[in-house]
Amino acid sequence: MSNVEAAPREIVCASGQTAPQLVAPRDVPLGGPRAMTVRRTLPRRARSMIGAWCFLDHFGPDRVAATGGMAVPGHPHTGLQTVSWLFTGEIEHRDTTGAHALVRPGELNLMTAGSGIAHSEFSTPGTDVLHGVQLWVALPEADRGTEPAFTHHAPPLVDAGGAGLRVLLGSLGGETSPVATFSPLLGAELTVPAGTTLRLPAERGFEHGVLVDTGAATVEGTAAARGELVLTPPGRTSLEITAGGEGARLMLLGGEPLGERIVMWWNFIGSGHDEIAAFREQWERERVAGTGGRFGDFPGAWTSTLPAPALPNARLTPRG
Structure with a gap:
């Protein structure tokens, strides 16, 4: 997914907190009159950030006929991984490694x-409702120059104390994803029945975030509604999550x-900055030429690409 904001802010990627923190979402249109x-x-x-997770977009359920669905032309990325995960609908992906896949x-x-x-x-022509998340993972400096790649995996649905669990990345509840990561990570979907309390094992050195997609939940004593995110600092060996009614x-x-x-x-x-x-x-330069270079050869099916916004007047300053 692209960050299509016309004037994106510099984001200093750093972490650190001492207690659970509730984060409310902000709405960001993806562009166009029916954005x-x-x-x-x-x-x-x-x-x-949550560990190396550095970007979290949550969307839907949206009627594609009303919103126009997802329509993001060719655009670049460096130094990160993108994770696409849908609950409803279908998205067509093309990239300059030659990958052409349906999400x-x-x-x-x-x-x-x-x-x-x-x-x-x-979003594909047959998609009526689109609903899902798209996430970014920052690569460690030593791996930011790695070759671009595309990976697909369908994790099994397993039981975790009465909840449904799919492990996208990392390990949880006896399940381990075969997908390799460049830093220690966990990514999972949980479907928790009404009133059920889970106590999940947690890596002591991990930061964690729980995003509520549907319903409501209490995470380590912090109540969260749909679309809200609860963040917890390192130091816990378990996470207690209770689903709402x-x-x-x-x-x-x-x-x-x-x-x-x-x-x-x-x-x-x-x-x-440089x-x-x-x-x-x-x-x-490459989008004007339409081919080659750092970002690879453009798929023949592309008819347009996204221009980069102007850099801010001040120099971008790394911190962390």
Whole structure:
């Protein structure tokens, strides 16, 4: 997914907190007169990461006939991975590794940008309702130059104390995803029946975030409604989650704090202003040429690409 904001802010990616924190989403339109709106909980100025998870968009359920669905032309990424996870609907993905795939409910599609990739995402003509999340993972500095790649995995649905569990990345409840990550991570979907309390094992060194997709839930004593995110700091060996009276579907994210100084601007992650500016210049040059270079050869099916917004007047400054 692209960050299509016309004037994206510099995001200083850092972590650190001492108690559970509730984050309310902000609405971000994806562009156009019938813009599909996403609810964004990461990044925020007060909190930008959960481990290496650095971007969290939650959307739907939306009637595609009313919103226009997802229509994001070719756009670039560097230094990160994108995770697409749907509850309802279907999205067509194309990228400059040559991958052409359909994103379907319950199936993980993970794209590694590494040194540079470009991709497009369009909801399919047969999609009536679109509902899901799209997430980014920051790559450690040592791995940001890795070759771009695309991975698909359909995790099994298993029982976890009466809840339904699918493990996208990492390990939980005796399930381990075969998908490799560049830093210790957890990504899982939980469907919790009404009134059920789960006590899930937690890696002591992980930060965790629980996003409420449907219903409501209480996470470590903090109540959250649909679209809200509860963040917990490292140090816990378990997480207590109680579903509300209608049950809840949740996304559980976790990871070790990245512990590195990075800048995230538009669709790029880099180490500083000059690197981000170079990525932007390369993208603009390649999108005009329509081929080759850092971001790879464009798919023949593409008819348009997204222009990069202007850089802010001040230099981008890494912290963390």
